[in-house]
Amino acid sequence: MLFYSFEFIYLFFPICLTGYFLLGKRSKRLSIIWLVLCSLFFYGWWNPKYVPFLIGSLVCNYYFGLLLNSSRKKSFLYLGVTLNLLLIGYYKYAGFFTSIFNDISGNSYNLGEIILPLGISFFTFQQIAWLVDSYKGRVSEKEKGIWEYGLFVTFFPQLIAGPIVHHAEMMPQFHEKNSQWLNWDNMAAGLTIFVIGLAKKVVIADSIAPYANKIFDAALNTSQQISAGEAWLGAITYSMQLYFDFSGYADMAIGLALMCNIRLPINFDSPYKSLSIAEFWRRWHITLSRFLRDYIYIPLGGSRIGEKKRYMNLLFTMLIGGLWHGAGWTFVLWGGLHGIFLIVHRLWSKTNIRLPEFVAHLLTFICVVVAWVFFRAENFASASKILIAMIDFQSFSCCSVLKIEEMTDALKYVVPIIVVVFFLPNTQNIMNNWPGGLRVYQNPFRVARVFLFSYQPTLLWSCAIIILSATSLFLLLDQSNIQEFIYFQF
Structure with a gap:
């Protein structure tokens, strides 16, 4: 169910x-x-x-x-x-x-x-x-x-x-x-959070999934060529699909629990806004990161036993994190790649050279997107095919897998979604000022209040939630386009 x-x-x-x-x-x-x-x-x-x-x-x-x-x-x-x-x-x-x-x-x-x-x-x-x-x-x-x-x-x-x-x-x-x-306050806030999560999953994640699926399926065909534009589109659409799929689940879980008067810990906190890969892991699957830190990284000695061993502990912990997600070499490679990213971040931080925030955001996001290719690919060969295509810029404007119309439609989804991810408040921001909402949340982006989007039990918000839920339920009528939560397989 x-x-x-x-x-x-x-x-x-x-x-x-x-x-x-x-x-x-x-x-x-x-x-x-x-x-x-x-x-x-x-x-x-x-x-x-x-x-x-x-x-x-x-x-x-x-x-x-x-x-x-x-x-x-x-x-x-x-x-x-x-x-x-x-x-x-x-x-x-x-x-x-x-x-x-x-x-x-x-x-x-x-x-x-x-x-x-x-x-x-x-x-x-x-x-x-x-x-x-x-x-x-x-x-x-x-x-x-x-x-x-x-x-x-x-x-x-x-x-x-x-x-x-x-x-x-x-x-x-x-x-x-x-x-x-x-508790009517918790019911109102919990239902709002649930509907936001439902819309993230049904309206956004499942709508862009077909584009990512088509490109990653094409990578399994040895005779099928993939252009650089398609490879990047596949990687980014999957990154956004996974983002809203998992974020949607997290919101729905928190909303359902809140309607039962239970506050679950926040598990997802705008990870693509991170300025570093270390910050990404403090925001993506927060409770898993906490478990890996408390029960694997720290018992191994953490950072208390010298830099070299610290790097080995980081790499080992992330390999375990990758293997936790799935029994396959692609997951091991994904975890190992993040372990290497964390080591490089640690070495870079020692230089005391600070990158401009835009550059740090972009570099972190690219690293995460590249790693997601291994996470999504069926095997190492198909992942390699997409990664090689991503650096073949001579074929950037070509279309081998998708038709021109499909590329255009995909971009119509992706561009607004990127704006939502990077420039709009997340669920915690929206609910932060409502006493029935997520009061435990601390905003790390120095935006203390988001007045335009702050939730209040008003007629305007009620209409917005009704429209959002009606749209989601309408899309649910076509079950062929609905997919299980990605994290269910783990």
Whole structure:
């Protein structure tokens, strides 16, 4: 069940929210149990046979956490983390590593088809964080119940594609006074954020996806030529598709949770406005970056053990980040490329030479776009074909894959989208001044207020949201143009 499916919008979420608030008047525990059951139903909509898998993982990690909280033995922590990694390793990476072994040894082992459980990377990393927090004694006594833990893992707005949250970030909110009572401020703000996210996904991301798909599919055909203009168009349209696909999901997740009176951490903060690759990673998939920093980079020694080892730690962490996204060499290369970018940024920062902001923006964006080619490509050969075409400027104005009309139509989408990305406020900017919105947000761009776009519960804003939601729902009628969230595959 997708956030933008009619089943979710018109049936699941209204029923879930109504039951949550009605039961909340009687008992917090009943409302928590209700949300857990609804979340398991939401997860089982895709493949019911993996619901027992999720419950088994949840129960085992819960009791490991209780054991760690009482004993504080590192051996139990290592065992719990190892079991989680073995589980995700089998489902997500067994086929990949088997193919590597076959290539090296000349064997032909075949593990058969292994169906990847939806969201396994997210709920596994989240439970590893729970084990570490339990070991360090960061879990409150009143939030240690099995149903509370079940909600922490399965809460449907963030179950499939994040954000990756800490137990202490979410669970205390369910125990706040009146947290299970209807809050109209949160409902209004949450619905607004959800509709903005829905429009990002349906109106923008899915509208430009066909252009990127056509060019990347052409790269798989060895006889098909790709011009420089088409290669750059494919890379940029995919960059924008991924941006609005993931940003749209993040907004919808935050909006849905806020309607339940829960504030999820911000996971996406205008990353293409970054002045450096390091800043990009503080803004793109913020909770994943935090996890990689806290549980891989810092335990390896971080920056405390000398510059050379720091660079190795950076590269290793980003390789793990790439592999986390997918079991394939293109993801490893994507992560490694970002690791190299971070090392170069670190070396450059030592020179104390500051680039003009426009140059820094442009250089960072180009690096990110080039790296996305590996992220999107099916294999190294097709990625190389697009990257080589991108530097063949003699063929820039040629059209081999797209017709002239298609190129023109694509540019009509891309140019306004680039303006939106670089010059308009993001969702956090829009909601920052409304008390029911994202008050935790701090604006890093020295634009304290955006009066023209600031959300207020006015007739004008109501009309704007109605028009935005009606447009999105109209486009949803043609399901052939709608695609799953890109991050669902991770």
